[in-house]
Amino acid sequence: MKLSTPRWWYERHGRHGRVARILLKPVSWIWTAATARRIARATPVDVGIPVISIGNLTVGGSGKTPVAREVLRLLRSAGIEAQALSRGYGGRLDGPVRVDPVVHTAADVGDEPLMLSAGAPVWIARDRVAGARAAVSEGARALVLDDAHQNPSLHKTLSLIVVDGETREGEWPFGDGSVFPSGPMREPMAAGLARADAVVVLLPADAPPADPELLATFGTLPTFIARLEPAQAPPSGPLVGFAGIAKPWKVERALKAARADLSDFVPFPDHAAYRPGDLAFLADRAAVFDAGLITTEKDWVRLPPDWRTRVTSWPVAARFEDEAGLRTLLAHSSR
Structure with a gap:
């Protein structure tokens, strides 16, 4: 059974989740130690082409997939045969297999790889090294890894960290810094940032500039600001919205900001079937x-499939404020 993301994870001072945080702390210490040990003991494999990792420091909800799609677009527009590689979370296939949107469903390969496959070749593989080698054998000249910052199996040319920059009063992207399950962090922030080459702060299209305090968190790491822009306006007339993502409340906010006539909104757990x-x-x-x-x-x-004709898909795209700077970074990392 899938569980919804606790809102108290993102409360900076942990008022509502204080008891849960205390009770879950021992499990967090075990998780932290296991992650650090796995990364320290790994010997990353170099598959002979540039590997660009799109990851994050928190459990879901940062916007990695739109950023991965935009990075793929920029690389391919520069003439580089970039392909994507994903674990295929939520899918039944182990891989390596190239995603075919005509044949495969989200139940086969996961929802995020299926989304990415609309713009570039995408591979899924539980074994990232095997998946990378399969992509190289089929002509990939650069790989974009979706959600791989804590996976040390491949040598990475460039590691980008995606951070949800949307903050509201009482909320903070990293909560109080607690590691899962007592907070949203996959690992302590210092450890995750130490392996990063740059940070992408993702904001809604209509949000004010990024919080200076948040930007200061990343120290001297290059930081890029991206905006999640709707690809189209919501249809006119009354609408009932729903979403099964890590932070469904963000979709409700975005629809309202886009002036949707939202009569109701129904949240579901992340990757809900x-x-x-x-x-x-x-x-x-x-x-x-x-x-x-x-x-x-x-x-x-x-x-x-029979329900897709009854529901409007509302796609969004990540657009970088300094696209030229990102292109330069990608070009340098793709040589």
Whole structure:
């Protein structure tokens, strides 16, 4: 059973989750030690081509996949045969296998690889080294790894950390800095930043500039600001939104900011598989408000095919404020 992301993870001073944090601390210490030991003992494999990692320091919800898609676009527009490699979280196939959006479903390869496959060749593999070698054998000249900062199996030419820069009063992207499960961190911040080459701070399209205090967290690391921009306006008329991502409340905020006539919003756990009961509930909510249904691109690819005609997909794209600077960094790392 999938669990929803605790909102108290992102409370900087931990008012509501104080007891849970205390009870879960011992498990966090075990998680931290195991992660550090796994990374320290690894011998990364060099597969002979540039490998660009798109990762984060927290458990889900930072916007890695839109950033990975934009990095792929920029590399391919520069004439580099860049391909993506993912673990294929949520899919049943072990790989290595190249994602075919005509043949594969999210249940086969995961929702994020299916999304990325619309713009570039994508491979999924539980064994990242085997997946990388398969991609190289099929002509890849650069690899973009989706969600691999804590996976040490491949030698990385460039490691980008994606940070959710949207902060509200009482919220902080890293909570109080606690490591999973007592907080959202995958590892202590200092350890994660020490292996990073640059940071991408992702903001909503209409958000104010990034919090200076947040930017100061990254010290001297190069930091790029990207905006999540809707690819299209929401349709007119009443809408019932839903999302099964790590932070579904961000989708609700974004739809309202885009002036959607949102009658209701239904959150689901991250990577939720939409069961008949879930779909019946959504259909009922839409009928109550005489509304259409709208969701994220990531959720839309997980819907049964017959439901995709009944739900509007609302895609977003990461656009960098300093695209030229990012292109230069990618070109230097792709030689």
